[in-house]
Amino acid sequence: MKVLAFGIAREIFGSATVEVAAGSASTAAELQDVLKLQYPRLAQLSSFMIAVNGEYAQPGTTINEGDEVAIIPPVSGG
Amino acid sequence: MIDIKISSEPLDVSSCIAWAMSPEAGGIDVFIGTVRNMTKGKQVVRLEFDAYEGMALKEMNKIAEDLCAKWPVTKVLIHHRAGVLSVGDIPVVIVVSAAHRAAAFDACRYAIDTLKETVPIWKKEVFEDGEQWVAAHP
Numbered sequence: 001m002k003v004l005a006f007g008i009a010r011e012i013f014g015s016a017t018v019e020v021a022a023g024s025a026s027t028a029a030e031l032q033d034v035l036k037l038q039y040p041r042l043a044q045l046s047s048f049m050i051a052v053n054g055e056y057a058q059p060g061t062t063i064n065e066g067d068e069v070a071i072i073p074p075v076s077g078g
Numbered sequence: 079m080i081d082i083k084i085s086s087e088p089l090d091v092s093s094c095i096a097w098a099m100s101p102e103a104g105g106i107d108v109f110i111g112t113v114r115n116m117t118k119g120k121q122v123v124r125l126e127f128d129a130y131e132g133m134a135l136k137e138m139n140k141i142a143e144d145l146c147a148k149w150p151v152t153k154v155l156i157h158h159r160a161g162v163l164s165v166g167d168i169p170v171v172i173v174v175s176a177a178h179r180a181a182a183f184d185a186c187r188y189a190i191d192t193l194k195e196t197v198p199i200w201k202k203e204v205f206e207d208g209e210q211w212v213a214a215h216p
Contacts, residue, residue, distance in 0.1 A: 006130050007200030008211040046216045051198070054133040070130055070198075076212035077127070077134075077158060077199030078111050078170050078190060 001025070001063070003035070004070035009048065012041045022065075028057035035071065046074045080142040081155040084131055084199075089157050089168045103152045103175035107182035109190045111170035113163050120205045125163045130198040134158070137197045145174070145188050149181040156189060158199060169201070 001020045005013045018035075025031035028050040036043045049072040050057045056072070063069055081097060091110060098106050113125050142154040155173040163169055172189045176182040202211050 004130070006198065007128050007202075008214040010128070011211075045214055051130070051133055054130075054136050056196075070133070072130070072198050073200065073211070074213040075194070075196065075198055076201045076214075077129075077197045078194040 001031075001065075001069060003031070004068070006070065007073045007076075008045065009042070009071045009073045012039050026063060027059065028052065028061045028063065029059035031063060031069070032059075042071075048073045079153045080139065080146070081153070081157075082135055082138045082142060083157045084129055084134060084138075084160055085157060086159070086161045089159060089171045091168065091171055094155050094157060094171045094173050098153045098155055098173040098175040100152045100175055102177060103182075104177050105179040105182045106173060106175045107179070107186040109170070109172040109186050110168055111190070113165050113167045113169060115165045117203055117205075120207075122165060123204045123206055124165075125167075125169070126202040126204065127158075127160050127163065127169065128200045128202070129158070129160045131160070133198050138193065141189050141192045141196070144192075145185040148188070149176065149185040150178075151176040151181055151185050154185070154189070156193065158193075158197070160199075 025034045051070040138156045152175040157171045159169045174182045174186040
């Protein structure tokens with residue numbers, strides 16, 4: 001599964017996308033856990049959300065093959 | 079009517095206001111965000127904006143639709159910059175026109191307050207001796 005990264009997440013990953021093993025996370029909450037294990041610096045952020053197909057995911061939101069998945073660190077627009 | 083945009087070019091405040099003009103509107107409220115020169119006593123050199131553009135446009139559109147449902151407004155414009163900005167540059171322009179001023183004021187404030195909470199855009203402050211992503215850490 002490819003995860004898009006923005007802002008500080010892109011710097012933590014060292015790349016605009018990161019690959020997560022298929023099957024290791026089937027929900028947004030599981031993906032957060034997998035990413036925090038792979039990238040401990042994520043756990044130091046104030047928070048971070050997962051977006052699925054351009055919408056904020058709830059913890060139980062299912063991630064399916066082909067979905068556009070992104071990590072959303074704390075936003076700071078304006 | 080709603081006009082949403084993320085732009086890598088400078089925002090033109092006059093044309094934003096001109097777009098919101100309408101014979102039905104008795105007032106226009108404008109919020110212009112500008113790049114401040116200091117953060118916590120440190121001189122800001124520049125800001126770098128990153129955006130998840132597709133989702134950001136969706137979230138900006140949601141804000142505009144929400145405020146149209148909450149207040150009797152005529153037109154709503156939300157434009158945001160991407161890229162590198164210097165002190166005094168304009169990262170965001172919000173314009174709301176309405177028949178009466180109370181709706182325009184309230185809706186404009188709702189738009190900027192909500193944008194700062196929900197729209198996936200990030201800014202990095204670059205100082206002379208370092209840099210930080212705003213709001214990233216507690």
